[in-house]
Amino acid sequence: MTVSKRRGEHTVLFETPPRVLSTASIVGDMEGAGPLGHAFDMVLTDDTWGESSWEKAECKMFEQVVRLALTKVNWDTKMLHCLLGGDLLNQIITANYAARQLGVPFLGLYGACSTMAESLLLGSMLVDGGFAHNVACVASSHFSTAERQYRYPLEMGTTSPPTAQRTVTGSGAVLLSAEPAPAQQQGPAVFRNIHIESGTIGKVVDMGISDASNMGAAMAPAACDTIVTHLSDTGRAPSYYDAIITGDLGSFGSEMLQELCMDEGVDIKGRHLDCGNLIFDSSQNVNCGGSGCGCSAVVLSAHLLQLLEKDAWKRILFMATGALMSPSATQQGETIPGIAHAVVLERDA
Amino acid sequence: MTVSKRRGEHTVLFETPPRVLSTASIVGDMEGAGPLGHAFDMVLTDDTWGESSWEKAECKMFEQVVRLALTKVNWDTKMLHCLLGGDLLNQIITANYAARQLGVPFLGLYGACSTMAESLLLGSMLVDGGFAHNVACVASSHFSTAERQYRYPLEMGTTSPPTAQRTVTGSGAVLLSAEPAPAQQQGPAVFRNIHIESGTIGKVVDMGISDASNMGAAMAPAACDTIVTHLSDTGRAPSYYDAIITGDLGSFGSEMLQELCMDEGVDIKGRHLDCGNLIFDSSQNVNCGGSGCGCSAVVLSAHLLQLLEKDAWKRILFMATGALMSPSATQQGETIPGIAHAVVLERDA
Numbered sequence: 250m251t252v253s254k255r256r257g258e259h260t261v262l263f264e265t266p267p268r269v270l271s272t273a274s275i276v277g278d279m280e281g282a283g284p285l286g287h288a289f290d291m292v293l294t295d296d297t298w299g300e301s302s303w304e305k306a307e308c309k310m311f312e313q314v315v316r317l318a319l320t321k322v323n324w325d326t327k328m329l330h331c332l333l334g335g336d337l338l339n340q341i342i343t344a345n346y347a348a349r350q351l352g353v354p355f356l357g358l359y360g361a362c363s364t365m366a367e368s369l370l371l372g373s374m375l376v377d378g379g380f381a382h383n384v385a386c387v388a389s390s391h392f393s394t395a396e397r398q399y400r401y402p403l404e405m406g407t408t409s410p411p412t413a414q415r416t417v418t419g420s421g422a423v424l425l426s427a428e429p430a431p432a433q434q435q436g437p438a439v440f441r442n443i444h445i446e447s448g449t450i451g452k453v454v455d456m457g458i459s460d461a462s463n464m465g466a467a468m469a470p471a472a473c474d475t476i477v478t479h480l481s482d483t484g485r486a487p488s489y490y491d492a493i494i495t496g497d498l499g500s501f502g503s504e505m506l507q508e509l510c511m512d513e514g515v516d517i518k519g520r521h522l523d524c525g526n527l528i529f530d531s532s533q534n535v536n537c538g539g540s541g542c543g544c545s546a547v548v549l550s551a552h553l554l555q556l557l558e559k560d561a562w563k564r565i566l567f568m569a570t571g572a573l574m575s576p577s578a579t580q581q582g583e584t585i586p587g588i589a590h591a592v593v594l595e596r597d598a
Numbered sequence: 599m600t601v602s603k604r605r606g607e608h609t610v611l612f613e614t615p616p617r618v619l620s621t622a623s624i625v626g627d628m629e630g631a632g633p634l635g636h637a638f639d640m641v642l643t644d645d646t647w648g649e650s651s652w653e654k655a656e657c658k659m660f661e662q663v664v665r666l667a668l669t670k671v672n673w674d675t676k677m678l679h680c681l682l683g684g685d686l687l688n689q690i691i692t693a694n695y696a697a698r699q700l701g702v703p704f705l706g707l708y709g710a711c712s713t714m715a716e717s718l719l720l721g722s723m724l725v726d727g728g729f730a731h732n733v734a735c736v737a738s739s740h741f742s743t744a745e746r747q748y749r750y751p752l753e754m755g756t757t758s759p760p761t762a763q764r765t766v767t768g769s770g771a772v773l774l775s776a777e778p779a780p781a782q783q784q785g786p787a788v789f790r791n792i793h794i795e796s797g798t799i800g801k802v803v804d805m806g807i808s809d810a811s812n813m814g815a816a817m818a819p820a821a822c823d824t825i826v827t828h829l830s831d832t833g834r835a836p837s838y839y840d841a842i843i844t845g846d847l848g849s850f851g852s853e854m855l856q857e858l859c860m861d862e863g864v865d866i867k868g869r870h871l872d873c874g875n876l877i878f879d880s881s882q883n884v885n886c887g888g889s890g891c892g893c894s895a896v897v898l899s900a901h902l903l904q905l906l907e908k909d910a911w912k913r914i915l916f917m918a919t920g921a922l923m924s925p926s927a928t929q930q931g932e933t934i935p936g937i938a939h940a941v942v943l944e945r946d947a
Binding site for chain 2: 370
C-alpha cells in the first residue's frame with residue numbers, strides 16, 4: 250500500500266475533502282464586549298450560566314455549542330458519528346461530562362490550546378478515511394476554571410505580569426461532513442462553500458521557557474516549526490494563503506513567531522493574524538491578549554470561517570497552538586513545551 | 599461519498615488492515631513479580647528509575663518503551679509518521695514530555711484507562727486511511743504518580759477498601775504499519791501474523807457510581823455498552839472471539855460486566871478475561887486487581903499479542919475501559935462516567 254495522502258514529513262492531503270456544514274460559538278461577557286462580540290451565537294452575562302460551579306458552566310457550554318451547531322442544519326445528535334474534542338481542565342472533565350450528556354461516540358483529545366486544530370485534523374481524517382460521515386470538532390476553555398487550576402484562586406486577586414494573557418471563556422464547534430449540506434437545509438447559518446484541504450501534525454518543541462505567564466513565548470517556536478514544515482511539505486510560499494492564523498500567541502508571542510519565521514527565511518508578516526489578538530480590544534486590559542483552547546475555537550467558528558464563506562478570503566492556514574504546561578511539571582523544574590497543529594481551510598474552486 | 603468502512607452505529611472496518619510490527623513493555627517491580635513477570639521486556643527494580651521524581655520516571659518509561667518497540671524492527675524515530683498516546687496525569691505530562699524527547703509528530707489523547715484502545719483505534723484509522731505508514735500507539739501509568747494525583751499522598755499510608763485496585767506501573771507500545779515487516783527484519787521480537795480488523799468507538803456511560811475506590815463498577819456499564827454495540831454492529835456472537843478482553847475492571851467489575859451483559863442477552867462468561875485480573879496474583883495484596891491505562895497496554899503488548907502471534911488464539915476483542923474520574927469533579931458532587939473503546943486483533947487467514 251502506498252500512502253498517497255501523505256505529503257512530506259508531517260502533512261496529509263485530503264482526497265475527498267471534508268466539508269464544513271455549520272459552526273457554533275458560546276462566549277463569556279468580556280468576549281462579547283470585544284471586537285468580535287456581534288459575531289458569536291451566544292454571549293453569557295453570567296459566567297456560571299446558572300450552574301453551581303464554573304466547571305459545570307463550562308461543561309454546559311461544551312454540550313450546548315454542539316447542540317447549537319446541529320440545530321443549524323436541523324440535525325439531532327443521532328446524526329453525529331463521532332464527537333472529537335477536549336478542554337484545558339484536569340481529566341478533560343468539560344468534554345467528558347458533555348459527551349455523557351450528548352450520548353454519541355466520543356474520542357477525547359488533549360492538545361492544550363492546540364485542541365481545536367487537533368480535533369479538526371483527526372475529524373477530517375475520520376471523514377476522508379471513510380470512518381465517519383458526520384463529526385463534530387469542539388474545544389472549550391473558561392477564564393475562571395483555568396485560573397484556579399493553572400495559576401491562583403481568583404479570590405486572591407493576583408495581578409498578572411505584562412506578558413500574561415487572559416484565558417477566553419468560550420466553546421466553539423465545527424460540524425464536518427463527507428457531503429455538502431442538503432439543499433433543503435436553508436438559512437444563512439448553513440455553510441456551503443468551505444472544505445478542509447490538508448493538515449499538518451505538529452511535534453512537541455521546547456525552547457526552555459518556564460514562565461507560566463509567558464505562554465506566547467513557549468508556543469511560538471512550535472508554531473514556527475509547523476509553519477516551516479507545512480510550507481516545505483507542500484512546496485508553498487506564505488503568499489499561497491490569504492491569512493496564516495495562529496491560535497493564541499498574543500501580541501508578544503506573535504512578534505516572536507514572525508521573527509522566528511524570518512530567521513528560517515519565511516516572511517509571514519503581511520498575512521499573519523492571531524486569534525488571541527483578534528478577540529479582545531487593547532482597552533479591555535488583557536495584557537498580551539486572549540488564550541485558551543476556546544479562543545481559537547470561537548474565533549474560527551464565529552469569524553474566520555464566515556470570512557471564507559463570504560469570499561473575503563480564498564484559503565487560510567489555521568494553526569492552533571498549545572502550551573503543554575502543567576503545574577506539577579513546573580513545580581518539578583520542567584520547562585513548558587509547545588505544540589501546533591494546522592489545517593488548510595479553503596473555498597471551493 | 600459513501601462511508602463504506604462504517605458498520606452499524608459505532609463500528610469501523612479496516613479495508614487495508616494495519617499490521618502489528620512489534621510491541622514493547624516496561625513495568626515496575628510488583629508487576630514483574632506477578633504471573634506475567636517473565637513476559638515483560640523490562641522490569642524496573644526502582645520505580646523512580648534514577649530520576650528525581652516518579653513523574654519524570656514515568657516519562658522516561660514512555661519514551662524508552664517507544665524506542666524499544668522501534669529497536670525490535672531496527673528502526674529509529676525517523677520511521678514514525680505519528681505517535682498517538684496518553685497517560686493519566688494532569689495535562690498528560692508523561693506523553694507530552696516523552697513526545698518532546700522523541701521529536702515525532704504527536705497527537706495527544708485522553709481516554710483515562712481506555713487510552714490504549716483509543717490510540718490503537720485512531721492509529722489504525724491513520725494507517726488504513728492512508729495518512730500515515732507507521733504509527734506508535736502508547737499508554738502509560740504509574741502507581742506512585744497516580745495515587746498522589748487521584749487519591750492521597752503515599753506518605754499518608756492510607757489503607758484501601760476491598761473494591762480498590764492498584765494502578766499498574768507500566769508503559770506499553772504497539773507499532774502499527776501499512777505493510778508487513780520486511781523479510782530482513784529478523785528475530786522473535788518481530789510480529790508477522792497479526793492485523794487489526796475493526797474497531798468500535800465508545801460513548802460515555804454513567805450509572806451513578808461516585809466512589810473513586812470502585813472504578814470497576816464505574817467502568818463496567820460502558821464496557822457492556824461497547825460489547826453489545828460491537829456485536830450488534832457486526833452481527834457477531836461472543837463465540838466469534840477466542841477471548842473478549844477488558845482493560846482494568848478488576849475482579850468486582852468483571853463480575854458486574856458479565857451480569858450486565860447477561861441482562862442484555864449476551865453471555866460472555868466463558869471467554870471474558872480482564873487485564874487487571876491477569877497482571878497480579880491474589881497473593882500480591884492488590885484488592886480487586888490492577889488498573890491504570892498502563893495495565894491493558896503492557897498486558898496487550900507482552901502477553902495477549904504473543905498468544906495471538908503464536909496461534910493460541912485466532913482473534914480477540916480487546917477493549918480498554920476508562921473511568922473518567924477527576925478529583926475536582928468528584929469534589930463538586932459529580933459521579934464517575936466510564937468509556938470503553940474496542941479493537942479486533944486477528945491472525946492472518
